[in-house]
Amino acid sequence: MPSSGEHDSSSAFVWPPQPEAAPGRGPEVTVAPATEALESARARVRAGWIDFERTWLDPVAEPLERRIEACGWHPDTPGTACDRCGATIGPFEVGEFGCTSCRGRRLPWQRLVRLGAYEPPLSEWIQEIKFTRWRHLGLQLGGRLGGRVMDAGIDAGEASGHGPWCVVPVASSWRRRMGRGIDHAAILGLGVAKALDMPVVQGLRRRHRPSQRAVPVSQRRGNVSGAFRGRRVVAGRSVLLVDDVTTTGATIRAASRELRRMGAERIWVAVLAVAES
Numbered sequence: 001m002p003s004s005g006e007h008d009s010s011s012a013f014v015w016p017p018q019p020e021a022a023p024g025r026g027p028e029v030t031v032a033p034a035t036e037a038l039e040s041a042r043a044r045v046r047a048g049w050i051d052f053e054r055t056w057l058d059p060v061a062e063p064l065e066r067r068i069e070a071c072g073w074h075p076d077t078p079g080t081a082c083d084r085c086g087a088t089i090g091p092f093e094v095g096e097f098g099c100t101s102c103r104g105r106r107l108p109w110q111r112l113v114r115l116g117a118y119e120p121p122l123s124e125w126i127q128e129i130k131f132t133r134w135r136h137l138g139l140q141l142g143g144r145l146g147g148r149v150m151d152a153g154i155d156a157g158e159a160s161g162h163g164p165w166c167v168v169p170v171a172s173s174w175r176r177r178m179g180r181g182i183d184h185a186a187i188l189g190l191g192v193a194k195a196l197d198m199p200v201v202q203g204l205r206r207r208h209r210p211s212q213r214a215v216p217v218s219q220r221r222g223n224v225s226g227a228f229r230g231r232r233v234v235a236g237r238s239v240l241l242v243d244d245v246t247t248t249g250a251t252i253r254a255a256s257r258e259l260r261r262m263g264a265e266r267i268w269v270a271v272l273a274v275a276e277s
Helices: 036-063 063-073 122-131 135-149 173-182 183-196 218-225 248-259
Strands: 111-117 163-168 204-206 228-230 238-245 267-273
Touching: 063 135, 111 122, 111 135, 111 183, 122 135, 122 183, 122 238, 122 267, 135 173, 135 267, 163 183, 173 228, 183 204, 183 238, 204 248, 238 248, 248 267
Parallel strands: 111 267, 163 238, 238 267
Antiparallel strands: 204 228
């Protein structure tokens, strides 16, 4: 019998139960706790999902950040494009009244900001938004465009005596929205507005006309003439007009003039890319 104060280890309660070692089979076997086995199983499941996503989902919907990292793309640096018409320029090609492409021309907007030139990979991402209805990519690119507008010096409040800013996407016709299944300019506008903390205003309506991509360059101005109808909600406000691509500028020129007619006091244009005509 053990003396008082001593603990009889042979009668102590042990959990979980330990298997008894058979004679001649060496030391007792220690069983891993159930929680360690569960965590190990979860880790294997997570690793399996990561492998699955990289193998099957990346070709369909690879995140924008990973695409940028893989290809080394970056937005325009200051001085790459004319801040009046958006054309690509070289060193010392732009002056107080624009570059050689727009100097001497009257434009219905004060400033044009672009994310880059219409060339891969940016052109491929734009086509993906329009023709595969990848809305999340449109929101991400819109957010980056909003960052470029902010870097250009826009003031989201009262701007130099003009009314407060609002984002107005270039409108698509009802038939084109139904055909594509997406209003790509509206998606871009949402991304821009979120980055700049501005409201989105549907300030334009558009009649259906042939796509500008299907019309010769010499006829694009006539193709959009009278296509837009503005709304008075833009009266007394500063407008940030958002579109995906501009080539000749016919579409954003027609939209800007209609916004002016509706009483917009100040207009900036923000586009993802400028395609040289």
